[in-house]
């Protein structure tokens with residue numbers, strides 16, 4: 363379908379309010395930008411996420427298709443500055459409180475909503491702090 367539109371694809375992501383809903387009494391702690399991105403198939407995409415607290419130990423990017431639950435994409439520990447998994451690379455800059463997800467060679471299947479989440483705890487066992495989402 364998207365191929366008929368010139369093989370461009372739209373990558374979207376949301377303010378992660380849902381991720382913070384378990385922490386309702388806190389200010390929004392994560393900010394994602396820009397709100398959407400259009401890239402050509404095969405191009406690279408960069409999604410940014412800023413946070414405002416130094417207490418986080420663990421960061422996760424999720425991918426979500428319409429009317430489906432988010433699925434785990436890639437994570438990074440606060441002690442790391444880079445984690446790579448296939449076409450996905452996450453960079454963490456602790457001093458800038460900045461996290462970015464780089465998607466190489468974007469494909470049509472990458473058209474989705476992306477969410478970043480941060481946790482003060484590390485789930486080393488499952489590497490998924492929100493198994494119910």
Ligand SMILES: *[C@@H]1O[C@H](CO)[C@@H](O)[C@H](O)[C@H]1NC(C)=O
Nearest residue numbers: 443454455456457458459460
């Ligand atoms: C991290 O962010 C700081 C402040 O913006 C910047 O000076 C520094 O170069 C960044 N480090 C890396 C590895 O990008």
